[in-house]
Amino acid sequence: MSDDNRILAEDVTYAYEEADKNAVNHLSLEIREGEFVAVLGHNGSGKSTFAKLLNALYLPSSGRVLVYGMDTADDEQLWNIRQKAGMIFQNPDNQIVATVVREDVAFGLENLGVEHDEMVRRIDEALESVHMTKYAEKEPHMLSGGQKQRIAIAGVLAMEPSCLIADEATAMLDPKGRKKVLDTVRRLNKEKGITVVWITHYMEEVTEADRVVVVSDGETAMIGTPREVFSKVEKMRELHLDVPRMTALAQDLREDGLPLRDDILTVEEMAEEVARLLCP
């Protein structure tokens, strides 16, 4: 392993066998250590395919993906790459392997050949950091969707990865579960410095990301901080993406002649801005 601590996609193209166009098309991206990168795109934009290219579940048809200096096309490094870049998936039911929570968290560790005592220590730690310790002996099918996703996160965390890739991890959850899962991942990003690649189509989830990458037709359509990206309301609408409700409202009000800032994302910011206008 080299000391490179970035994930690099260099001019990556990927096509499914039966498809006539590329799912990911000459996409380049650099993800820096400790960053929270949100990948945004509507259905079929190629964002999920891109995620699976990042930990060698798919291999690029052309171009290359480097995970911490390791090429995903290199068979020798396969398990190192997947240990470094852990992944959670959309359907909470379809990624839990074992019949008891703590055994599911152990699954990745068993595969890596971690010693028993070390395994127990890491499982306890991982469950603690997703606040699921008291569910350790429960059966997964007794848990809610959000809880199952947090178990999946714990399963990845126990493998001590540097990066967590979440492939629409909140898409099948109710609003409460969605918030819990996102909060957990944000906290891990801040406290443990784990790099996060957050793939989603919910605008509200990306407002706190360090960077937003908008993917459309397998290509990077926009890239920048959430403010930079969402201030381009017209462009977003062209890409069939919504902007956060407050950003859209600000845009409408601006069109009606109110001198509002163009980078409002949250209700609080809107309130401040309106207050500023009312009593300057």
Next chain:
Amino acid sequence: MLNNITLGQYYPVDSPVHRLDPRIKIILTLCLIVSVFMIHTLLGYALMLLFVMLISRLSHVPVKVMLRGLKPLRFILILTFLLNLFFTSGETLWSVWIIEITREGLRQAVHYSLRLIFLVLSTSLMTLTTSPIALSDGMELLLSPLKVIHFPAHELAMMMSIALRFIPTLMEETDKIMNAQMARGADFESGNLLNRAKAMIPLLVPLFVSAFRRAGDLAMAMEARCYHGGEHRTRLRVLRIGRNDVIACLIVAALLALIILEGIFVPTLL
């Protein structure tokens, strides 16, 4: 209703028997099966009965629950008894019209029925006190020497445990699909057998489609967590042979010895 399904026969209580190493339990069950075949006299069956009652007491599994395992076998039992009773030739004990009961017939009828009953009871001792997951664990470890000849011991156990993991999920899904179909007027309950079987088709098709999709997803999730078969794999659940396992072995060995002695010294009764 779906929240507490128990799989197979497993009777989930805590007892010294439940806590025995599943490997030991599997081996001892095989010993019990062998000893059932070695019994020649009623005294032997009495010994066996005593043993079953002892285990029932130790494992907190009521005898009533154990006997439940015999219920599906009742027709075979009756058939075995009657066939042996009427169709064995030998010294006539009692006869009326063309029906004839012989001493040998009576002996064999009793013998085979008891043998069948105790075979079921002794395997039930294991399945009642061992969770399916522990059983598949035990099987994996016992069969692992066969890996030398490429017997897929780990893969079989993994398949078993995934199947167990997905049973509740798929049952929940069946429920959902059924409700969705009933909301649109599907009828699963009335009509004759053929009609009811036909009504199951719109239930099974989506269920299968979804099961395949789940399988694909799960395979990918397992790969993402570095699953690459049983090689160089460690285990969270470690099985250790304890004091109780040794005691259990001694008890079964004693039973086996008594049954062998009974075969040699006690003259065949009946």
